[in-house]
Amino acid sequence: xxxxxxxxxxxxxxxxxxxxxxxxxxxxxxxxxxxxxxxxxxxxxxxxxxxxxxxxxxxxxxxxxxxxxxxxxxxxxxxxxxxxxxxxxxxxxxxxxxxxxxxxxxxxxxxxxxxxxxxxxxxxxxxxxxxxxxxxxxxxxxxxxxxxxxxxxxxxxxxxxxxxxxxxxxxxxxxxxxxxxxxxxxxxxxxxxxxxxxxxxxxxxxxxxxxxxxxxxxxxxxxxxxxxxxxxxxxxxxxxxxxxxxxxxxxxxxxxxxxxxxxxxxxxxxxxxxxxxxxxxxxxxxxxxxxxxxxxxxxxxxxxxxxxxxxxxxxxxxxxxxxxxxxxxxxxxxxxxxxxxxxxxxxxxxxxxxxxxxxxxxxxxxxxxxxxxx
Amino acid sequence: xxxxxxxxxxxxxxxxxxxxxxxxxxxxxxxxxxxxxxxxxxxxxxxxxxxxxxxxxxxxxxxxxxxxxxxxxxxxxxxxxxxxxxxxxxxxxxxxxxxxxxxxxxxxxxxxxxxxxxxxxxxxxxxxxxxxxxxxxxxxxxxxxxxxxxxxxxxxxxxxxxxxxxxxxxxxxxxxxxxxxxxxxxxxxxxxxxxxxxxxxxxxxxxxxxxxxxxxxxxxxxxxxxxxxxxxxxxxxxxxxxxxxxxxxxxxxxxxxxxxxxxxxxxxxxxxxxxxxxxxxxxxxxxxxxxxxxxxxxxxxxxxxxxxxxxxxxxxxxxxxxxxxxxxxxxxxxxxxxxxxxxxxxxxxxxxxxxxxxxxxxxxxxxxxxxxxx
Numbered sequence: 001x002x003x004x005x006x007x008x009x010x011x012x013x014x015x016x017x018x019x020x021x022x023x024x025x026x027x028x029x030x031x032x033x034x035x036x037x038x039x040x041x042x043x044x045x046x047x048x049x050x051x052x053x054x055x056x057x058x059x060x061x062x063x064x065x066x067x068x069x070x071x072x073x074x075x076x077x078x079x080x081x082x083x084x085x086x087x088x089x090x091x092x093x094x095x096x097x098x099x100x101x102x103x104x105x106x107x108x109x110x111x112x113x114x115x116x117x118x119x120x121x122x123x124x125x126x127x128x129x130x131x132x133x134x135x136x137x138x139x140x141x142x143x144x145x146x147x148x149x150x151x152x153x154x155x156x157x158x159x160x161x162x163x164x165x166x167x168x169x170x171x172x173x174x175x176x177x178x179x180x181x182x183x184x185x186x187x188x189x190x191x192x193x194x195x196x197x198x199x200x201x202x203x204x205x206x207x208x209x210x211x212x213x214x215x216x217x218x219x220x221x222x223x224x225x226x227x228x229x230x231x232x233x234x235x236x237x238x239x240x241x242x243x244x245x246x247x248x249x250x251x252x253x254x255x256x257x258x259x260x261x262x263x264x265x266x267x268x269x270x271x272x273x274x275x276x277x278x279x280x281x282x283x284x285x286x287x288x289x290x291x292x293x294x295x296x297x298x299x300x301x302x303x304x305x306x307x308x309x310x311x312x313x314x315x316x317x318x319x320x321x322x323x324x325x326x327x328x329x330x331x332x333x334x335x336x337x338x339x340x341x342x343x344x345x346x347x348x349x350x351x352x353x354x355x356x357x358x359x360x361x362x363x364x365x366x367x368x369x370x371x372x373x374x
Numbered sequence: 375x376x377x378x379x380x381x382x383x384x385x386x387x388x389x390x391x392x393x394x395x396x397x398x399x400x401x402x403x404x405x406x407x408x409x410x411x412x413x414x415x416x417x418x419x420x421x422x423x424x425x426x427x428x429x430x431x432x433x434x435x436x437x438x439x440x441x442x443x444x445x446x447x448x449x450x451x452x453x454x455x456x457x458x459x460x461x462x463x464x465x466x467x468x469x470x471x472x473x474x475x476x477x478x479x480x481x482x483x484x485x486x487x488x489x490x491x492x493x494x495x496x497x498x499x500x501x502x503x504x505x506x507x508x509x510x511x512x513x514x515x516x517x518x519x520x521x522x523x524x525x526x527x528x529x530x531x532x533x534x535x536x537x538x539x540x541x542x543x544x545x546x547x548x549x550x551x552x553x554x555x556x557x558x559x560x561x562x563x564x565x566x567x568x569x570x571x572x573x574x575x576x577x578x579x580x581x582x583x584x585x586x587x588x589x590x591x592x593x594x595x596x597x598x599x600x601x602x603x604x605x606x607x608x609x610x611x612x613x614x615x616x617x618x619x620x621x622x623x624x625x626x627x628x629x630x631x632x633x634x635x636x637x638x639x640x641x642x643x644x645x646x647x648x649x650x651x652x653x654x655x656x657x658x659x660x661x662x663x664x665x666x667x668x669x670x671x672x673x674x675x676x677x678x679x680x681x682x683x684x685x686x687x688x689x690x691x692x693x694x695x696x697x698x699x700x701x702x703x704x705x706x707x708x709x710x711x712x713x714x715x716x717x718x719x720x721x722x723x724x725x726x727x728x729x730x731x732x733x734x735x736x737x738x739x740x741x742x743x744x745x746x747x748x
Contacts, residue, residue, distance in 0.1 A: 230747075
């Protein structure tokens with residue numbers, strides 16, 4: 001773990017120490033109570049969240065994954081991607097979202113560690129070598145999401161989802177503060193290891209009385225490299241009713257960064273999208289002097305562009321400049337960028353977000369907001 | 375000028391050096407040209423901006439005010455406040471906004487300096503004492519805004535607005551890098567000085583052929599203290615057709631920060647609003663562990679609350695927590711905060727904006743957006 005993460009981990013631990021008193025395996029169940037409410041009417045395609053006694057029900061393993069990710073894009077895309085898997089299985093219309101209440105910080109930390117004499121539950125391989133090769137850390141992060149069915153003012157657990165984040169590159173140090181080495185893990189290897197771990201996790205979860213009969217969905221995620229400008233993606237999931245894994249459903253999700261670097265092959269199938277984005281970028285950059293950067297994260301689902309997060313980095317501008325620029329970029333986005341997909345555009349200086357323009361799924365127009373101050 | 379501003383000033387200068395070639399007093403006029411377009415259909419109550427040959431028309435004195443303000447709230451509220459004054463005089467339906475094209479960087483810098491043998495045009499008093507008291511710097515910033523009327527694809531200058539920012543406290547050093555001293559300026563003094571300077575500015579502007587006959591509006595702004603958490607406000611403006619100042623129209627705008635500190639008098643007329651905000655704050659802070667701050671800038675116009683900018687500072691949260699929190703805070707805002715006024719709520723960590731909720735003027739509902747990443 002890098003030093004720069006230490007502060008975040010300490011902050012996370014100070015939360016989780018308080019919350020870790022209820023350990024995995026206890027029969028505590030939040031299956032029904034009249035003191036629950038929800039975060040309120042959610043937008044279409046979004047879950048409501050559970051509030052208990054006026055407080056949000058935070059995860060029992062809150063903060064663990066922060067310390068597990070040197071690349072924050074892996075953290076965010078894992079959480080959001082897992083929720084997207086859940087939406088395929090548990091309808092946002094029928095169920096209410098609750099942060100994971102069954103896997104505690106202790107449990108997740110033990111599972112993420114190597115198997116050893118002092119940690120029989122470790123899901124990562126023993127320290128040492130197999131066939132002359134170092135055993136890498138395969139499993140980098142684990143997250144649980146719960147879905148409740150509502151009946152009047154009472155809530156009952158309907159099903160849960162578990163995400164397992166698998167390294168495509170394991171970063172490790174031979175000595176504390178020593179240089180960092182990389183061990184690559186092939187797609188085939190991380191998939192095989194992930195599926196084996198998923199079976200183990202499923203069997204363990206079924207031992208908890210509250211989880212004995214509910215649907216359990218397990219999804220596998222491939223972590224992006226630490227220097228990637230976009231996070232990893234989920235590649236398969238399995239919904240299960242018993243203790244043996246059902247078949248895996250494949251997911252075809254790819255993340256890309258635009259504009260592509262010159263070294264990237266120009267013959268690939270995203271060249272048109274890259275050209276389109278470059279036209280948008282040129283149009284926008286010509287508008288102002290000193291516009292320093294226009295980049296995008298793009299996501300493809302089943303081969304089609306399914307969304308973009310665009311960041312425009314500006315140097316100093318006045319409020320009137322920002323307002324005019326926001327009007328202009330919205331015009332340019334409507335003209336140049338793909339229609340019918342969710343897009344957001346952040347307009348920011350080195351220190352501040354100055355304005356945003358966004359078009360949600362199903363919207364035909366961009367909504368804009370310029371940040372102002374009295 | 376503080377050292378911390380140096381980088382911003384250097385950046386601004388590198389822009390303005392390029393733009394300063396057209397000096398004040400020349401007869402260059404952007405009065406009509408067919409190569410103009412605008413930034414496009416603007417929201418109700420917002421000006422369109424001028425684009426010339428695909429580029430935004432930046433101000434001829436771009437960046438000067440950045441170096442003039444140690445408190446960035448004074449920079450933003452001056453720009454936005456001046457635009458609000460302009461809207462009273464030049465209808466957003468009839469006119470297009472253009473950044474100031476007549477006052478150049480050189481002109482504004484000379485005007486902002488003290489009058490001296492080498493700077494006859496300085497609007498601030500000579501260095502020295504009057505009646506035994508140091509003469510303070512009264513005028514801290516000046517901004518020009520232009521308003522064009524559109525006729526087909528051609529644009530003609532309709533009128534301009536000049537804002538003059540007046541110090542309520544002049545911060546100065548006796549020696550370079552020495553300690554900073556404060557000299558207070560009374561409301562009566564800054565008003566009298568500002569009105570005198572406005573008359574001088576009006577006469578000077580009329581000497582420019584392009585500005586000989588157009589309406590010129592001059593507005594006076596009282597700068598907030600450098601440690602204020604909210605910027606200053608405009609207090610009067612005058613619209614003029616000749617070379618002698620017409621009567622001043624008074625403005626009653628006040629900025630406040632909520633929650634009020636304990637030391638602030640509790641008997642004042644904003645106590646109800648402060649209590650309302652405190653209720654909202656309590657409701658929101660109870661929701662999550664580790665929510666570190668909920669503060670607001672509030673603006674009052676003619677004695678009534680006319681808008682708020684709320685900032686919620688969070689410690690680490692996951693994407694699902696942010697989504698749920700955004701739903702929740704929108705509910706709380708609808709329930710607790712004043713209806714019928716524009717409000718925006720920024721939800722941010724120490725480093726990132728995580729989500730926003732905003733209700734524009736005329737909207738009945740909050741719009742939300744959670745910032746995500748692939």
